[in-house]
Amino acid sequence: xxxxxxxxxxxxxxxxxxxxxxxxxxxxxxxxxxxxxxxxxxxxxxxxxxxxxxxxxxxxxxxxxxxxxxxxxxxxxxxxxxxxxxxxxxxxxxxxxxxxxxxxxxxxxxxxxxxxxxxxxxxxxxxxxxxxxxxxxxxxxxxxxxxxxxxxxxxxxxxxxxxxxxxxxxxxxxxxxxxxxxxxxxxxxxxxxxxxxxxxxxxxxxxxxxxxxxxxxxxxxxxxxxxxxxxxxxxxxxxxxxxxxxxxxxxxxxxxxxxxxxxxxxxxxxxxxxxxxxxxxxxxxxxxxxxxxxxxxxxxxx
Ligand SMILES: Cc1cc2nc3c(=O)[nH]c(=O)nc-3n(C[C@H](O)[C@H](O)[C@H](O)COP(=O)(O)OP(=O)(O)OC[C@H]3O[C@@H](n4cnc5c(N)ncnc54)[C@H](O)[C@@H]3O)c2cc1C
Numbered sequence: 001x002x003x004x005x006x007x008x009x010x011x012x013x014x015x016x017x018x019x020x021x022x023x024x025x026x027x028x029x030x031x032x033x034x035x036x037x038x039x040x041x042x043x044x045x046x047x048x049x050x051x052x053x054x055x056x057x058x059x060x061x062x063x064x065x066x067x068x069x070x071x072x073x074x075x076x077x078x079x080x081x082x083x084x085x086x087x088x089x090x091x092x093x094x095x096x097x098x099x100x101x102x103x104x105x106x107x108x109x110x111x112x113x114x115x116x117x118x119x120x121x122x123x124x125x126x127x128x129x130x131x132x133x134x135x136x137x138x139x140x141x142x143x144x145x146x147x148x149x150x151x152x153x154x155x156x157x158x159x160x161x162x163x164x165x166x167x168x169x170x171x172x173x174x175x176x177x178x179x180x181x182x183x184x185x186x187x188x189x190x191x192x193x194x195x196x197x198x199x200x201x202x203x204x205x206x207x208x209x210x211x212x213x214x215x216x217x218x219x220x221x222x223x224x225x226x227x228x229x230x231x232x233x234x235x236x237x238x239x240x241x242x243x244x245x246x247x248x249x250x251x252x253x254x255x256x257x258x259x260x261x262x263x264x265x266x267x268x269x270x271x272x273x274x275x276x277x278x279x280x281x282x283x284x285x286x287x288x289x290x291x292x293x294x295x296x297x298x299x300x301x302x
Contacts, residue, residue, distance in 0.1 A: 001079075009049045021038040027071055031071050039083070051063075065084050065104065068224060071224060098194075119196065129225075143212075223256070227281075235261070242288075
């Protein structure tokens with residue numbers, strides 16, 4: 001992979017390119033081999049130039065945020081990984097009720113910011129460990145809330161590096177889906193519209209939801225959160241439990257004993273262990289219940 005042009009962009013904007021970078025440090029499941037190269041763009045302009053040049057020069061790339069919904073192949077990946085990181089994480093209030101943040105801001109920091117300004121509506125996202133860009137891409141949600149209900153608009157970067165604004169109604173949001181799956185545009189800036197609320201009530205709701213997460217989810221182990229999407233008419237965790245799969249292991253990967261919707265990296269799991277366990281779960285659930293489970297987490301591989 002010839003990265004001369006990307007190196008020039010990195011030089012121009014003073015950001016680093018890392019070679020042969022261990023991807024286990026960039027996903028919350030903590031698996032995967034090395035990426036051929038990795039860049040953390042430090043401005044929206046830098047990000048748009050990198051995207052444009054990758055497409056123009058035919059350089060394979062993957063955009064990631066905080067890696068809380070991806071796993072990476074053990075063989076690594078021969079592509080440029082573009083990490084939308086803390087270097088792109090400005091958060092500010094642009095009017096009374098609207099927060100504007102760069103895509104690399106952590107969702108939890110945006111929730112804290114909303115609380116600080118007595119803004120209500122984003123409490124559901126407290127504890128979801130991703131970036132705000134990843135949350136929009138995935139239409140992340142929990143406890144009867146999802147990003148589609150609070151996002152006003154985004155600035156997106158298309159594959160040619162052009163920056164434009166897209167409004168909520170054009171984002172084609174549905175359960176764990178947004179238009180960005182299809183358009184391949186990158187979310188650069190997110191505007192979130194909330195309502196004025198009672199600061200203490202916001203905090204109480206956030207505390208309550210975090211306690212629920214800590215009580216029910218195996219947060220003591222690396223994972224990607226819920227491994228499977230909720231199938232229509234049931235719950236993945238319920239089906240998995242009904243099929244006697246709780247605690248089932250392949251290598252170091254295990255269907256969590258605490259929450260059967262989570263596959264965890266119990267003990268030095270490889271990506272292959274996780275993929276095999278996913279197949280075991282899907283096969284058993286399908287043969288016993290007829291339901292087809294779809295993975296929510298994504299696998300980066302060549
Ligand atoms: C313990 C735990 C609990 C979780 N709980 C929840 C939950 O309650 N609800 C929920 O919905 N999810 C949950 N998740 C999953 C995950 O946190 C969310 O999907 C999160 O929104 C992913 O954000 P990320 O920055 O980590 O994205 P990544 O994992 O880095 O990427 C996920 C996808 O988004 C794309 N992407 C990332 N950033 C951008 C961008 N700026 N522009 C375009 N595409 C982008 C990537 O290409 C990739 O396809 C949980 C995960 C963990 C580990």
